[in-house]
Amino acid sequence: MSFYRERMSSGLDIKNEELYGGVGDGGVVGFHCFSCWNITSKMSEDEIYDDYDVDDDSAEESGNESADNEEMDYEYSTQEIDFDDIHSSNRSIGKLTRQKSFEVLDRSELVSESRKLIKEVMDVLSIPSEAAVSILLRHMKWNKEKLIERFMDNQDKLCSDAGIPNLRLDKAVDKSLQKFSCLICLEDFPPSQTFALSCDHRYCLACWKLYLECKIGEGPECIYSTCPAPKCKVKVHEDAFKKLIESVAYEKYSNFILKSYVDDNPQVKWCPAPGCVYSVRCDRKERKEAVTCKCGFQYCFNCNDSEIGDHMPCPCSQVDKWLQKASDESENVTWMLANTKKCPECRSPIEKNGGCMHMTCRKNAGGCGFEFCWLCRGPWSDHGSATGGYYNCNKYDKSKAKEDDEKANDAKTELEAYMFYYHRYESHKNAMKIADEQRRNAHQKEQQILSKFDVRSADTKFLMEATEQLLRNRRVLQYSYVYGYYLDKKSNERNLFEYLQEDLEKHTNQLSTYYELSLDKLDDYQAFIKWKEQVTNYTRITKKFLDHFVEGVAGGLTGSHHNN
Amino acid sequence: MNSLPKRIIKETERLVKEPAPGISATPNEENLRYFNVVITGPVDSPFQGNVSHHKSGGVFNLELFLTDDYPMSAPKVRFLTKIYHPNIDKLGRICLDILKDKWSPALQIRTVLLSIQALLSAPNPDDPLANDVAEHWKSNEKDAIQTAKEWTRLYAA
Incomplete structure (x- = not known):
């Protein structure tokens, strides 16, 4: 930590200050820079240090160091940057709030986690059987504390409710038994080929196998299968499954157990990306940032929706x-309100798309045939020389029609606002939809670069980075319009937000322009290197801007109350 | 057709040889998994035949089918004769737990049919399948029973 701060207060900062000294003041009226706003975010120092993960940060630091040093070699020719890291300590705060507080788990990690939980309960309650504890835990939705509490409270009741009375698993076969008749297949077997749970409802092994495999075929509820005897509530335990069915079916069964472990656990959820096998643990209750799965999908843990994905800077409730x-x-209703008037007689909605004020509620369109004046909604028969000529109306102000019109106007404004935001939201969303295509195109471009200019594959990495950055920008922009729509129309927050949003649009478009440059325009290696630097540089600038934007918006730009 | 499991053969043999009182189940010659079932309305129930009028009545026809999964899944049973009963709808479908989630492979055709016979003796309007009938049963049991008797006379003769 101290190392980090020291480094940050070294020459790099001075350089930054030199570069951007005046820009912040001129650009954002009344606000200095983004780093300062971070102070206003609601995190106290303690909270920040709570989340501080030393291992993680040191790794990131070393990565950042090289990046920052590299940065010094670049010329910041653009004047569009309004802020950067000037205060080292503030920079650290921003960095710390971005700490990972989630963990991606694969299947084997889930298995060992659930096993560990079972072992813990076995130790605490001195139950020797893993299979028995597994049933108890599943019965209590994998809630260890509740299970221990209930167990201490009334052991017998809990066990029989859970379907494992007296914690007994199987019933050994009676040695004196000569021949056994299975009540399912009605055939005779030597006792060695039979099995019974603690309830002693004995069936042949073949029927057990068929029964359990049938249950597994019915789906996830199979983990709560009971003994096949009518009305018997004793649960079939894991060891019985293992012993009685084929290994392929048993694997399915264990997957269902894992599924229940995840489904019943509010801190662990499956990654919602289609086909993804990972799950993510996130301990923080109110997490604002997105989590990133190992499959690459970035999404809000709370919404856990593959369609919504990451919706920063919007709070979940707004989405x-x-x-x-x-x-x-x-x-639809708003549109009707804004663009139609109701026939004064039959209340059918009527849209006026041209012509004079003399309206007829057309019978052939389902109306009533009433003739009225569009302006005052009075009967047309009243109109004439008294109203200033047949096709004019001066009764407008007197009638209650004015109130209706005002209402319609409000609706129209509101609708227009909505359309404005929706349109922008939708167009960025559509850009996200072709993300895969963009990634493919980027790969193609990489290949072209490799063949055209004699460079190493590491030299084309910047293209994928730019692609991902652009996609991230689009997603943030997409949801920023949702955020903007719900912002108080007259607040300072809104002014600032829109200013920054506009900048983000600009940066995104600029990056996009650089990025989309046709390779034909690059004549030689030198030109390529120049272009590469331009894109790399701008990707980094955009990234910084975006991170600050998201953080700033989530923390409240003006430091005033924020309804998250 | 798949060969018939031993269990079905044994069950069928026993059903034919030692039928339960008031119940007969005959397998279809062309499809041994399909049974024609006849249940006589239990004594002292509205589904009992009217003895005093010298009419044999209270005879209900059902169909029963054993799916390929039998006995792992329950047989499919349905009334063919119209019946006024809160747990049986107008298509003859029966609301009975052992035919649904409480099915156990250790149950048999015989036990299923005995349960259906018991259901005729003890209608349960609190767990209805035919809502209107159940409502009738709850609001005016006497009247509902009268209707049930009437239907038995009309359709189950």
Whole structure:
């Protein structure tokens, strides 16, 4: 930590200050820089240090160091940067809030985690059988504390409720038994080819196998399978499954157990990306940032939705509201309110798309045939010389029509606002939709570069980085319009937010322009290197801007109250 | 057709040889998994035939089918004769736990049919399949029983 601060207060900062000294003041009126706003974010020092993970940070630091040093070699020719890291300590805060507080788990990690939990319970309650504890834990939705509490409270009741009375597993076969008749297949067997749980409902091994495999075929509930005897509530334990069925089926069964471990655990969720096998543990209750799965998918842990993905800087509740709004009929109603008037007689909605003020509620369109004035909604028969000529109306102000019109106007403004935000949201969303195609194109371009200029494959890495950065920008922009829509129309927060949002759009477009440059325009290696530097440089600038933007918005730009 | 499991053969033999009182189940000649079932309405239930009118009545026809999964999954049973009963709907489908989630492979055709016979003696309007009938049963049991008797006379003769 101290090393980091020291380094940050070295020459690099001076250079930065030299570079951007005046820009911050001129650009963002009344606010110095993004780093300062971080102070206003609601995290206290303690909280920050709570999340501070030493191992993780040191790794990141060493990575950053080289990046920062490299940065010094670049010329910042652009004047569009309004802020950068000037105060080393503030920079650290920003960095710390970005600490990982989640963990991606693969199958084997899940297995060992769930096993560990079982072992812990076995130790605490001195139960020797893993299979028995597994049943108890599943019965209690994998809640160790609750299980221990209930067990201490009334052991017998808990065990029989869970389906493992007296914690007994199997019933050994009676040695004196000569021949056994299975009540399922109605055939006779030597006792050695039979099995019974503690309830002593004995069946042949073949019927057990068929029964359990049938249960597994029915799906995830198979982990709660009971003894096949009518109305018997004794649960079939893991060891019985293992002993009685084929290994392929048993693997399916164990997967269902893992599934219940994840599904019942509020801190662990499956990655929602299609086909992804990983799960993610996230201990923080209110996590604002996205988690990143090993499959590469970045998403909000709380929403856990492959469609929504990462919705920074929007809070989850806003995304919910927004999606609801987009899917329900309310916008149709708003449109009707804004663009139609109701026939004064039959209340059918009428849209005026041209012509004079003399309206007829057309019968052939389902109307009533009433003739009225569009302006005052009075009967047309009242109109004439008294109203300033047949096709004019001066009664407008007197009628209550004015109130209706105001309402319609409000609706129209609101609708237009919504359309504005929705349009922008949608277009960035569409850009996300072709993300895979973009990635493919980037790979193609890489190949072309490799063949055209004699460079190492490491020299084309910047292209993928730029691609990912662009995609990230688009996603943040997409949700920033949701955020913008719900921002108080007249607040300072809004002014600043829109200013920054506009900048983010600009940066994104600029990066996109650099990035999309046709290779034909690069004549030689020198030109390529120059272009590469340009893209690399701008990717980094954009990344920084974006990170600050997201952090700043989430923490509240003006430090005023933020309804997250 | 798949060869018939031993269990089905044994069950069928026993059903034919020692039928349960008031129940007969005959396998279809072309499909040994399909049974024609006849259940006589239990004594002292609205589904009992009307003895005083010298009419043999209270005879209910059902169909029973054993799926390929039998006995791991329950047989499919349905009333063919119209019946006024809160747990049996107008298509003859029966609301009975052992035919659904409480099925156990250790149950048999015989036990299923005995349970259905018991259901005729003890209608359960609190767990209805035919809502209107159940409502009738709960609001005016006497009247509902009268209707049930009437239906038995009309359709189950």
